[in-house]
Amino acid sequence: MKLENTELYFDRAKKIMPGGVSSPVRSMNATGGIPLYIKNSSGVTFNDIDDNTYYDLCMSFGPLILGHSHPRIVDTIQKVAIDGTSFGTCTTYEVELAEKIIEQHPSTDWIRFVNSGTEAVMSAIRLARGYTSRDLILKFAGCYHGHADSMLVKSGSGLVTFGLSSSAGVPEDTSKNTIILKLGDHEALKKAFEIFGDRIAAIIIEGIPANNGLLIQSSEFMHLIQTLAKKNGALFILDEVITGFRIGSGGAAAYYNIQPDIVTFGKIIGGGLPVGAYGGRKELMDTIAPLGPVYQAGTLSGNPLAMAAGNEVLSILSEKNAYEILENNGALFENMMIEEFDKNSKPLSIRRVGSIIWIIMEEDAKPTQPNMISDNAVIKYNQFHNLSLENGVYLPPSAFEVAFLSLSHNEHSISNIIDKMSKAGEGL
Ligand SMILES: Cc1ncc(COP(=O)(O)O)c(C=O)c1O
Numbered sequence: 001m002k003l004e005n006t007e008l009y010f011d012r013a014k015k016i017m018p019g020g021v022s023s024p025v026r027s028m029n030a031t032g033g034i035p036l037y038i039k040n041s042s043g044v045t046f047n048d049i050d051d052n053t054y055y056d057l058c059m060s061f062g063p064l065i066l067g068h069s070h071p072r073i074v075d076t077i078q079k080v081a082i083d084g085t086s087f088g089t090c091t092t093y094e095v096e097l098a099e100k101i102i103e104q105h106p107s108t109d110w111i112r113f114v115n116s117g118t119e120a121v122m123s124a125i126r127l128a129r130g131y132t133s134r135d136l137i138l139k140f141a142g143c144y145h146g147h148a149d150s151m152l153v154k155s156g157s158g159l160v161t162f163g164l165s166s167s168a169g170v171p172e173d174t175s176k177n178t179i180i181l182k183l184g185d186h187e188a189l190k191k192a193f194e195i196f197g198d199r200i201a202a203i204i205i206e207g208i209p210a211n212n213g214l215l216i217q218s219s220e221f222m223h224l225i226q227t228l229a230k231k232n233g234a235l236f237i238l239d240e241v242i243t244g245f246r247i248g249s250g251g252a253a254a255y256y257n258i259q260p261d262i263v264t265f266g267k268i269i270g271g272g273l274p275v276g277a278y279g280g281r282k283e284l285m286d287t288i289a290p291l292g293p294v295y296q297a298g299t300l301s302g303n304p305l306a307m308a309a310g311n312e313v314l315s316i317l318s319e320k321n322a323y324e325i326l327e328n329n330g331a332l333f334e335n336m337m338i339e340e341f342d343k344n345s346k347p348l349s350i351r352r353v354g355s356i357i358w359i360i361m362e363e364d365a366k367p368t369q370p371n372m373i374s375d376n377a378v379i380k381y382n383q384f385h386n387l388s389l390e391n392g393v394y395l396p397p398s399a400f401e402v403a404f405l406s407l408s409h410n411e412h413s414i415s416n417i418i419d420k421m422s423k424a425g426e427g428l
Pocket residue numbers: 061116117118119121144145146147206211239240241242266267275276
C-alpha cells in the first residue's frame with residue numbers, strides 16, 4: 001500500500017488543522033492509522049490520492065444508502081447547481097422533501113430543515129424546553145446526539161445521575177440540566193420520572209443506539225419511555241439521524257411502533273450533502289419562529305443542493321424494494337463473515353439491524369449497553385481494521401463505530417469484501 005501523497009497532505013494538514021482533520025474520528029487515532037484522502041468514488045468503492053482502491057463499509061457514516069456517486073444523485077446535484085447553490089430564500093425542493101418525509105412519519109406534521117444532525121438535536125431540545133417551560137433533559141449513556149453542549153454529557157455514578165460534561169468547554173450549569181440514565185434500565189427510568197417528573201422537558205434516545213456499537217433496545221423499553229414521557233408531560237425526542245430512512249422508510253418509530261413527539265433527522269435525507277431536520281406535531285412546531293417564541297434559523301438551511309439530492313434519494317428508495325435488498329445484503333454479509341471467521345477459528349460476533357452492522361472481535365457478544373465488550377476485542381478490531389485496509393477494505397475507524405451497507409452492494413461485491421476480510425483475519 002503506497003501512501004506517499006497521503007502522508008504529504010496529512011503532514012500539511014496537521015500544521016494548520018487540529019489533528020489534521022475536520023472531524024475527530026477521521027484521524028484514525030483509535031486504530032493507529034492515518035486519515036484517508038479520497039480522490040473519487042463509485043458504487044461501493046473509493047480511490048485515494050495514492051491510487052489505492054478500497055471497498056467502503058463506512059458509507060460516510062451512514063448517509064450514502066445508495067452507494068457512492070450514484071448517477072441520479074450526481075445528475076440532480078449538477079442540474080440544480082447550474083441554477084444556483086443558495087439563495088437565502090425558499091425553493092420547491094424543500095417543500096417536496098418535507099412532504100416526502102412527513103408522508104412516512106405519522107408523528108411529524110411539520111418539519112424544519114437545518115444543516116446537521118447536531119443542529120437538529122440542539123433545536124429539538126430548545127423546542128422541548130420552550131414548549132414545556134422546563135429545563136431538564138433525560139439522555140442515555142452511550143447514545144450520541146451530536147455535539148451540542150447539553151448532549152456532551154456523561155454519567156456520574158448511581159442509578160439516576162446528573163450529567164458530568166464529557167468535553168472541556170461545556171459549562172457545569174449546562175451539564176447539570178442533563179440527567180444520564182442506563183440504557184435498558186426500566187427501574188432507573190421510572191425512578192428518574194418519579195423524582196424529576198415535573199421538571200423534565202424531554203427524554204431523548206437514538207432510534208437504535210448506534211454510536212457505541214449497535215446497542216439494540218427492547219420494544220418494551222422504547223414503549224416505557226413513551227408512556228412515562230406522556231404521563232409526566234415531557235416530550236419524547238426520537239433521534240433518527242442514523243435510523244431515519246435507514247432501517248425502513250418509517251425509521252425506528254415504525255420499527256418499534258412508537259409515536260415520538262419530536263423526531264430528528266440527518267444523514268440520508270441530504271443525499272450525502274450537509275443536512276439535518278426536526279419535526280413533530282403541528283401544535284409543538286407552532287412554537288418555532290416565525291410563528292412562536294422559540295428562535296431557530298440558518299443561512300444555508302434548506303440548501304437547494306441538499307434538498308434536491310435528499311428528494312432524489314427518497315424517490316429511489318420508494319421506487320424499488322429497497323429495504324428488502326438492504327436486509328438481504330446485511331444478512332448475506334453477516335452469514336458469510338461468521339462462516340469465514342468460524343472456519344478460521346477467529347472470534348467474532350455481529351450485531352445487525354438491516355444494513356447497520358457492528359463487528360465485534362469476540363464470541364457471543366450481545367451488548368445492550370456501553371462498556372460490555374472486552375479491551376481485547378477492541379485491540380483485535382483495531383488490528384483487523386489495519387489489516388483490512390491493507391487488503392483493500394475500509395472499515396469504520398473505531399471498534400465502536402458501526403458499518404453500513406448500501407443499495408450498491410450486491411452478492412458479488414459482498415463476496416469480494418468477505419474474501420478480503422477473511423485474508424485480513426488470517427493476520428490476527
Ligand atoms: C444519532 C445521531 N444523532 C446526531 C448526530 C449528529 O449528526 P451530525 O454529525 O450531522 O452533526 C449523529 C452523528 O453521527 C448521530 O449518529
